[in-house]
Amino acid sequence: MTITRSAAAVGLAAALAGAAVAGCGSSGTSSPSSSGSIPAKLVVWRMGASVASQVTWMNGVVKQWKKDYPQYKNTKVVVDWIPWTSNTTDWTNALTSGKGGPDITEIGNTETPGLAAQGALANITSSVQSWANGSQIIPGNLANDTVKGDVYAVPWFGGVRGVWYNKDQFAKAGITSPPTTWAELLTDAKLLMKAYPGTYGIGAPTDDTDAIVSFIWGAGGQVAVQKNGKWVAELTSPASEKGIEFYADLLRTEHVSSTKYIGETEIGAPGTAGPGGAEEDFALGKLDMYIDGPWAEAQIEQVSKTNESQWSSFPIPSQNGPNPAPAFSGGSDLGVWVNSKYKAADWSLITVMDSVSNATTFANSQGFFPEFTSQLTSPAYSSSQLMAGFAKAAGYTQIAPLNTANWATADTGKYNIIPTMMKELESGANVQSTISQANAELQTVLNTGSES
Amino acid sequence: MADAIQPLAGPRQSQQGGPGGWTPMRTRLGAFVRRHKLAPYLLLLPALAGIALVLLWPLIQVAIYSFQNYGLPQITGALPTQWVGFANFSTTLHDPLFWLSLRISVLFAVVVVPLTLIVGTVVGLMLNRLGRKMSIFVSTAALLAWATPPVSASVLFYWIFSPDGGLVDWALSRMPHWLVGSTDWAQYNWATTGALPAYTLIALLVIWQSFPFIAVTVLAGLKTIPAELNEAARVDGASPWRIYWRVTFPLLKPIYLVLLLLSVIWDFNIFTQSDIIASLSNLNEYNLSLYIYDKAFTFPPSYSLGGALALIFAVILLVITFGYVRAWIRQGALQ
CATH class of the missing domain: 3.40.190.10 (Periplasmic binding protein-like II)
Structure with a gap:
């Protein structure tokens, strides 16, 4: 009896050691994507809590996307709301299991270089280069999403304290x-x-x-x-x-x-x-x-x-x-998930979410600023009692080194x-x-x- | 299954056998098993296979990871997996935070284990003397604390000690300064100010949650002690203190050894409570569990560092267990 007890204790010690790392699983590498095909659904990970006005905005975006890209008229867009406090855990789980991940994800702009360095984001350099809106984005903020010369995300909205x-x-x-x-x-x-x-x-x-x-x-x-x-x-x-x-x-x-x-x-x-x-x-x-x-x-x-x-x-x-x-200069970016099978569809949806008018509407409704130089000087901000101070602060910003990998x-x-x-x-x-x-x-x- | 095992059960089992070619083979197999006394091992086999699957294989994986640089870039294929020798172990052993969290874990166990055992024993002794109704009432109340999920209990204690309207801060702020010091108790944040206040709070919580198990176990032990022994001691004029140390404690020693080991392992491993109360952002409030979790899973995760830490942790627990088994043998509990 007593022998068994001590044996059990040894087993217990081993069990505890095992439990400490339970959850590490191995996973295969992602298969090469067929980025041209038509998805049945696209999953978008948004950060924070679901807010009615944001849902309405997203519905409008999806509608416009299906109009602009008729080939996706039957694609279902699913938005998952991820709490900011657990987003890295959810990304990690999606990467380690190789499934359950998003197609498009919102990323806090300080997180982007680190996430890209972990290999979680698709390289979208060529798409961004041929994107008309790209040149309108505040240059420093696009540079923030560039790691070793390659672009991994696009700025969506910004904010300052x-x-x-x-x-x-x-x-x-x-x-x-x-x-x-x-x-x-x-x-x-x-x-x-x-x-x-x-x-x-x-x-x-x-x-x-x-x-x-x-x-x-x-x-x-x-x-x-x-x-x-x-x-x-x-x-x-x-x-x-x-x-x-x-x-x-x-x-x-x-x-x-x-x-x-x-x-x-x-x-x-x-x-x-x-x-x-x-x-x-x-x-x-x-x-x-x-x-x-x-x-x-x-x-x-x-x-x-x-x-x-x-x-x-x-x-x-x-x-x-x-x-x-x-x-x-804080804010959020949009990126294409590395394991997404429909990267062309992902990018097309991002361009609609991040069009000058959609991104500006979105930012304004949530107390953020758009990422487009042309919009930032709008008098709408300086005349608002609450926003005036923030709008002034937005004129003096810095990111580095808060955006290093x-x-x-x-x-x-x-x-x-x-x-x-x-x-x-x-x-x-x-x-x-x-x-x-x-x-x-x-x-x-x-x-x-x-x-x- | 039962049919296959039956012939192994013993020589008294009748060996009539059924029809078909299976019978002679089964008989021969049975004879082989009996000759080599394999029955216990065969019975252990399913359990061993299960343990190997869920414990041994992960342990081997962990050991492999701990000598590599395995993290997200290796999983996504952004970077190759490399063998790094003992680098993870040396990183850990050179990290001052590792030693700080180890110290916090050890000190916590050193303080909390005896306190839990003392409180549990006192309550157990009390339960033994109480009348039936009162005893049921007290043990039910105590077991409710034990049955409370650690997460709920942690949140509850966090609130009680919160500077935002928590009972303790409110009460302390209303006491005279000569009694409670000049600290601004109304604004005192037990959870985040530092390791000492945070673990004072966690210690109270852990003792509150774990003494009932000790009390009930001690009570069960007390019930096995013949009443004559205590009576004889009392007749001889021994004080209750002396009776406890001379009569009760020696008889309960085996129980205490088990409780001690379990308490040490439990209190050394506190994670839920420290995660909720001290949180993963307050580095100077890490205990070993938080430290391991942080190294292994906080973004960007490093499964290799986590693996190395798990092995180090296992060694620490094995040392504790070894010392414990040795003490047990020395005290003759294994005769």
């Missing part, structure tokens, strides 16, 4: 115009906290790289730059350090942010889809200024519409003004370098040593994809 605030709160606190320098931002945060006791001035969540980089750039610093084909991390440059320290000091020394945002994303606990955390607090009036994009509107509304008429925005200020800090590894996945650094700083760690450790780690990961 700015600072959300309530107009009436600014008025009551005696703030006449939105801040354009860090000093003003801090002063205003304190004025707001004085006018609204029990609230916090501005949220500084640590797991929010896309906002934090604006403070690095806003002081004239860089996250990393490319020199002779290699990435050199620059978090330790005096300007970058100033930006990092300012953000951390919002909590550490100035106490205008809350300790509960340590370890959180702007929408709450990591891995959740929000609303929560700073976003929820802003909606409830517990947080006076909140950094996020205009797309947050849907979720903020979900929590509370009480202040809807007062919602406004301004660009994240640079250290000394008057121009805003460069905002991280190894960025996903460095930032969101295995190393989470900037969030971890910021978490340590806001928890009171030594500034110099914490930043220089993150800097060394970042440089290695950007260049090699791992730490050693």
Whole structure:
């Protein structure tokens, strides 16, 4: 009896080891595609939650596609909604199993180079070159989807982060115009906290790289730059350090942010889809200024519409003004899945989804900006109370190095370098040593994809 | 199946046999099996085949992966699969995060296993003394905690400790500073602030969920101890403390050894709770399970690093098991 028990224990240990990697399966390589044939159905993976207005928009697109390409009149287009928080898992599962994947997928623009490097996307260089709209796309954003000279996706819509605030709160606190320098931002945060006791001035969540980089750039610093084909991390440059320290000091020394945002994303606990955390607090009036994009509107509304008429925005200020800090140019791309059997049909549908008029309609309805230079200057944005600040921020953008192949590894996945650094700083760690450790780690990961 | 096995069951089995040419062969086979005492092995065969299929083959695969650079680019064919020798193992052993998460896992087990055993024992002893109705009430309540799915329990504890209206933060923020320190408890984020608060919360959760099993097992053990032994000790004037350590504990030792091993393996392996509460984004709150999951499956996945880690993990658990079996033999439990 006792012998059996210990044998069982050994078996148990082995079972646990096996379970740790259960789920790794092998799969065959994809068969060559017959890209000319007519599909019975096309699967489009969209990110986020299904929203009625987006479904209506997609129905219109499919209708137009069947009109423009009559050969696909019997093809069924199926849209699957994938939560942003699990999209990499779903892509991975589709690749490892070799089935259940999409034909077309939406991709966060920082994810595109990494996903292409994993071999998940079809090379669409020649299609893009002969695409009339291609030349209208903001050139930097198309470059983002290019890996080693080959194009793997096309930009669909874009978005920038700015600072959300309530107009009436600014008025009551005696703030006449939105801040354009860090000093003003801090002063205003304190004025707001004085006018609204029990609230916090501005949220500084640590797991929010896309906002934090604006403070690095806003002081004239860089996250990393490319020199002779290699990435050199620059978090330790005096300007970058100033930006990092300012953000951390919002909590550490100035106490205008809350300790509960340590370890959180702007929408709450990591891995959740929000609303929560700073976003929820802003909606409830517990947080006076909140950094996020205009797309947050849907979720903020979900929590509370009480202040809807007062919602406004301004660009994240640079250290000394008057121009805003460069905002991280986020957004989504559309790509053709490597295992799709109908790549010609996929591309034709993408061109309809991403036509100037369709993409612009879509972006406008969701709080995003179109990717076409001609549309971005439209007065519709600057005249909207909520969108004006974001539209201004959209004029000062940067992506690199958030679009390098190894960025996903460095930032969101295995190393989470900037969030971890910021978490340590806001928890009171030594500034110099914490930043220089993150800097060394970042440089290695950007260049090699791992730490050693 | 039963028909084929029957002749193997023993010499007393009658061997009348049926019609047809099968009978002599079956008899000969039966004789062969009996002569070589193969029956137990034949009976084990189906189970062994099953284990080989679902356990052994994956283990071999894992071992193969761990010496390669196997990830998505190799699956999609973007890059070739290469043999990399011990590179995955050396990467792991040189990663400070590996050692941090190992330390968190070990410390967690070192703290939580004894606490679980103590709480479980105390409740077990209490259950043994309670009247029937009360005993049923307490054990039902405790077993409900045990039966709660870890995911629900984690979410529940996350809420209780949440700075957004959680009971604990609310209560702490209303206590005087001399009692609870000057921390701004209303804004205190147990889950994400750091490893210590996160694992304090997880420890409470794990103890709450695992003590009932210990209590019920200890109770079952207590029921087997003859009442005369305790009585005799009491008559001799021994205190309850002394009775427990001199009479009860020695008799329950085999049970405790099993509970100890199971608890160590369970608490060393905490994944669901730490995934929900500490989350995969807070690197300084990784335990070994989160670390392995992150290396193996977080995008971009590396099945090779995951494989190497699984092997390292298996070795750690084998060491624990080995030490445990040795202790068992030394204490004479295997006689």
